[in-house]
Amino acid sequence: xxxxxxxxxxxxxxxxxxxxxxxxxxxxxxxxxxxxxxxxxxxxxxxxxxxxxxxxxxxxxxxxxxxxxxxxxxxxxxxxxxxxxxxxxxxxxxxxxxxxxxxxxxxxxxxxxxxxxxxxxxxxxxxxxxxxxxxxxxxxxxxxxxxxxxxxxxxxxxxxxxxxxxxxxxxxxxxxxxxxxxxxxxxxxxxxxxxxxxxxxxxxxxxxxxxxxxxxxxxxxxxxxxxxxxxxxxxxxxxxxxxxxxxxxxxxxxxxxxxxxxxxxxxxxxxxxxxxxxxxxxxxxxxxxxxxxxxxxxxxxxxxxxxxxxxxxxxxxxxxxxxxxxxxxxxxxxxxxxxxxxxxxxxxxxxxxxxxxxxxxx
Amino acid sequence: xxxxxxxxxxxxxxxxxxxxxxxxxxxxxxxxxxxxxxxxxxxxxxxxxxxxxxxxxxxxxxxxxxxxxxxxxxxxxxxxxxxxxxxxxxxxxxxxxxxxxxxxxxxxxxxxxxxxxxxxxxxxxxxxxxxxxxxxxxxxxxxxxxxxxxxxxxxxxxxxxxxxxxxxxxxxxxxxxxxxxxxxxxxxxxxxxxxxxxxxxxxxxxxxxxxxxxxxxxxxxxxxxxxxxxxxxxxxxxxxxxxxxxxxxxxxxxxxxxxxxxxxxxxxxxxxxxxxxxxxxxxxxxxxxxxxxxxxxxxxxxxxxxxxxxxxxxxxxxxxxxxxxxxxxxxxxxxxxxxxxxxxxxxxxxxxxxxxxxxxxxxxxxxxxxxxxxxxxxxxxxxxxxxxxxxxxxxxxxxxxxxxxxxxxxxxxxxxxxxxxxxxxxxxxxxxxxxxxxxxxxxxxxxxxxxxxxxxxxxxxxxxxxxxxxxxxxxxxxxxxxxxxxxxxxxxxxxxxxxxxxxxxx
Numbered sequence: 001x002x003x004x005x006x007x008x009x010x011x012x013x014x015x016x017x018x019x020x021x022x023x024x025x026x027x028x029x030x031x032x033x034x035x036x037x038x039x040x041x042x043x044x045x046x047x048x049x050x051x052x053x054x055x056x057x058x059x060x061x062x063x064x065x066x067x068x069x070x071x072x073x074x075x076x077x078x079x080x081x082x083x084x085x086x087x088x089x090x091x092x093x094x095x096x097x098x099x100x101x102x103x104x105x106x107x108x109x110x111x112x113x114x115x116x117x118x119x120x121x122x123x124x125x126x127x128x129x130x131x132x133x134x135x136x137x138x139x140x141x142x143x144x145x146x147x148x149x150x151x152x153x154x155x156x157x158x159x160x161x162x163x164x165x166x167x168x169x170x171x172x173x174x175x176x177x178x179x180x181x182x183x184x185x186x187x188x189x190x191x192x193x194x195x196x197x198x199x200x201x202x203x204x205x206x207x208x209x210x211x212x213x214x215x216x217x218x219x220x221x222x223x224x225x226x227x228x229x230x231x232x233x234x235x236x237x238x239x240x241x242x243x244x245x246x247x248x249x250x251x252x253x254x255x256x257x258x259x260x261x262x263x264x265x266x267x268x269x270x271x272x273x274x275x276x277x278x279x280x281x282x283x284x285x286x287x288x289x290x291x292x293x294x295x296x297x298x299x300x301x302x303x304x305x306x307x308x309x310x311x312x313x314x315x316x317x318x319x320x321x322x323x324x325x326x327x328x329x330x331x332x333x334x335x336x337x338x339x340x341x342x343x344x345x346x347x348x349x350x351x352x353x354x355x356x357x358x359x360x361x362x
Numbered sequence: 363x364x365x366x367x368x369x370x371x372x373x374x375x376x377x378x379x380x381x382x383x384x385x386x387x388x389x390x391x392x393x394x395x396x397x398x399x400x401x402x403x404x405x406x407x408x409x410x411x412x413x414x415x416x417x418x419x420x421x422x423x424x425x426x427x428x429x430x431x432x433x434x435x436x437x438x439x440x441x442x443x444x445x446x447x448x449x450x451x452x453x454x455x456x457x458x459x460x461x462x463x464x465x466x467x468x469x470x471x472x473x474x475x476x477x478x479x480x481x482x483x484x485x486x487x488x489x490x491x492x493x494x495x496x497x498x499x500x501x502x503x504x505x506x507x508x509x510x511x512x513x514x515x516x517x518x519x520x521x522x523x524x525x526x527x528x529x530x531x532x533x534x535x536x537x538x539x540x541x542x543x544x545x546x547x548x549x550x551x552x553x554x555x556x557x558x559x560x561x562x563x564x565x566x567x568x569x570x571x572x573x574x575x576x577x578x579x580x581x582x583x584x585x586x587x588x589x590x591x592x593x594x595x596x597x598x599x600x601x602x603x604x605x606x607x608x609x610x611x612x613x614x615x616x617x618x619x620x621x622x623x624x625x626x627x628x629x630x631x632x633x634x635x636x637x638x639x640x641x642x643x644x645x646x647x648x649x650x651x652x653x654x655x656x657x658x659x660x661x662x663x664x665x666x667x668x669x670x671x672x673x674x675x676x677x678x679x680x681x682x683x684x685x686x687x688x689x690x691x692x693x694x695x696x697x698x699x700x701x702x703x704x705x706x707x708x709x710x711x712x713x714x715x716x717x718x719x720x721x722x723x724x725x726x727x728x729x730x731x732x733x734x735x736x737x738x739x740x741x742x743x744x745x746x747x748x749x750x751x752x753x754x755x756x757x758x759x760x761x762x763x764x765x766x767x768x769x770x771x772x773x774x775x776x777x778x779x780x781x782x783x784x785x786x787x788x789x790x791x792x793x794x795x796x797x798x799x800x801x802x803x804x805x806x807x808x809x810x811x812x813x814x815x816x817x818x819x820x821x822x823x824x825x826x827x828x829x830x831x832x833x834x835x836x837x838x839x840x841x842x843x844x845x846x847x848x849x850x851x852x853x854x855x856x857x858x859x860x861x862x863x864x865x866x867x868x
Contacts, residue, residue, distance in 0.1 A: 106645035119582075207731055208732075208735075211723065211726065214715060215712070215723060218712050218714045219708075219709075219713065221709050222711065223712065224671075224690075225691050225701060225710075227695045227702055361429050
């Protein structure tokens with residue numbers, strides 16, 4: 001039956017695509033949403049602004065998408081995660097608001113030009129990234145430990161910047177990044193997220209960074225011998241990650257037109273790591289898919305929305321997220337896959353020469 | 363020495379997909395002897411040891427241990443240990459952050475009322491250590507001890523666990539001469555306690571210094587068992603390399619070209635502490651220069667130093683007459699060098715990347731991050747080398763890890779040819795590769811040299827080197843000890859130079 005064979009082949013192609021599992025996860029979560037709230041996909045326009053659950057999910061996930069992009073690069077290059085991104089967001093938000101307020105607690109007009117504040121915030125965030133990158137690439141500290149420093153210290157630094165207060169910038173122009181542009185029904189954070197994803201994708205396409213990051217992440221020793229500077233490449237990935245955390249921090253701070261050092265980006269680092277994992281990326285480094293991470297970010301935000309719709313209290317959310325993480329990580333683990341292939345002898349693949357060679361070690 | 367057999371392995375067979383690792387191998391160990399297990403890379407030493415320690419299971423053959431009336435089947439290293447077979451590896455497998463005593467008794471601590479009896483443990487440790495002349499306090503933390511002492515502690519642990527067969531797998535690789543001496547006196551002491559010791563090493567000196575008997579393996583087959591005193595060094599080298607010294611066939615070179623003496627790379631007392639002693643070297647245009655010596659003789663270290671894979675701390679390097687500083691591989695690449703590393707899996711392939719990406723990556727790295735190759739160009743390059751080197755791959759986008767070893771190697775060769783090097787270093791390019799591909803690679807090397815490339819060629823197979831090289835540098839124990847060319851380029855001469863020393867009386 002050639003037809004059936006053909007169909008099987010097609011199906012196999014689809015299931016083996018690297019975005020298959022992430023998309024299935026997203027679909028499952030969305031399905032749960034639709035069951036719970038039938039009008040989930042309903043979108044309406046009120047006062048020239050888009051409304052609806054789906055719009056909310058996309059809007060709310062913007063910072064996460066931005067962080068996930070940076071996290072993907074760091075993970076691919078160094079085989080570890082940057083857990084300081086949430087704190088770096090707070091630092092960027094604090095720097096931005098503090099420059100705008102000129103040191104006052106609450107202002108109704110910019111005390112300094114907005115571009116200056118944004119540049120200062122991004123510079124601070126990039127500096128944080130550079131610090132992480134230095135520790136990881138040059139001093140060889142495991143990423144989790146290296147970034148733990150700013151994870152804990154970052155919010156303190158943000159507090160220092162704002163003198164321990166919550167700085168408010170009550171200026172309409174500042175609310176734009178986290179709100180709506182005049183005459184535009186789509187929330188601005190979405191543009192930030194799309195912009196970052198497009199920008200980074202273009203960089204990956206037009207420079208060799210993608211190839212270098214993957215190569216260093218897969219085999220550092222071989223990469224060095226073909227002339228790649230793995231230290232520099234890891235460093236760059238951390239700087240980019242910090243910079244993106246800065247962008248996310250500005251957006252988050254604009255949403256609440258203030259610098260709340262204790263709450264901006266809180267727990268978001270874990271969601272970002274989860275997004276990378278959900279996207280089918282190996283947390284051990286190597287090949288990566290930005291699209292996967294973006295899908296992962298949407299999945300998490302949709303999951304959060306579902307849980308809220310099910311009246312789960314905010315402080316219980318992590319428990320349910322943890323359960324989802326366990327399921328997904330198990331699904332993707334080699335042990336589970338081996339278990340499945342053992343159960344399905346027909347689907348068993350012969351050892352590839354490379355694998356069998358590895359076992360030999362003559 | 364009493365001739366009591368403690369261990370006999372008969373007709374051991376073990377195959378891996380595509381390779382027969384052990385073919386009908388016999389091995390006999392007597393109590394109170396040091397038995398050296400010798401062979402080049404891929405000879406089957408490690409496989410034999412792993413069969414013995416239960417890491418692998420042999421397909422056929424039997425293992426007998428004294429005291430058991432039936433042949434034994436060993437399923438795991440733990441079982442091996444219970445049967446009295448202990449292994450001490452080159453890398454220390456103890457816990458560095460525990461004390462000496464804790465390491466000695468880890469997992470079998472003396473107990474009193476359910477708690478560890480520290481007093482007894484330390485007392486027993488002191489007794490054990492002093493009995494073996496190891497002078498170290500049992501309460502000292504292990505990583506405060508020298509490597510040699512750590513190794514001896516591992517041995518002491520094995521001894522205390524009533525081992526009758528002690529396997530020392532390359533125990534001396536990271537020890538200095540004095541430490542080796544100490545280890546040897548410990549080995550002799552164990553001999554007196556009638557422990558049978560299997561000693562795996564690449565150092566010829568040490569084999570002659572301490573062993574009683576030598577078993578030589580080659581290509582998974584037993585070459586023979588010899589008394590050390592009856593086997594001159596040269597004969598041992600010949601047996602390991604697979605040529606009987608008596609019937610060495612002279613290989614005449616069909617044509618020996620005249621070289622214009624244009625040096626491409628010149629090294630002057632280049633060296634690196636702890637890996638290769640300072641050496642002089644001149645690589646000429648259009649010449650294939652071989653580097654030979656037993657494994658661990660420093661042939662890889664030598665070329666790695668030239669390439670900057672390990673930075674030289676000594677001497678000068680000139681490329682086409684100009685003194686250069688090479689700090690990283692990229693520096694070397696920019697000066698026209700290319701390096702195919704010895705360990706393909708660890709240093710060569712970037713497994714998850716596609717064939718295309720693996721081929722272009724070196725050229726891309728040379729061009730720089732902001733001058734990316736166009737996709738079309740990259741595809742053309744990949745296709746060209748897939749075609750030129752006859753790489754068998756489903757497509758250029760196939761991940762490199764799913765190709766066979768030989769084809770992976772060709773991809774790496776393609777990667778370097780694409781950079782158009784003037785000095786190409788090939789470290790074991792034909793290892794673990796089928797015969798057909800081997801010949802292809804040899805031909806390719808000769809062609810490249812004809813086109814004017816200078817090639818450095820390392821191989822464990824002397825015949826292969828004789829076929830391809832017109833000059834050969836010989837290394838022994840981390841030092842370049844000679845250079846052979848012209849009429850001197852014969853197996854006999856090479857082996858004599860490799861063996862060196864006063865025992866070269868074959």
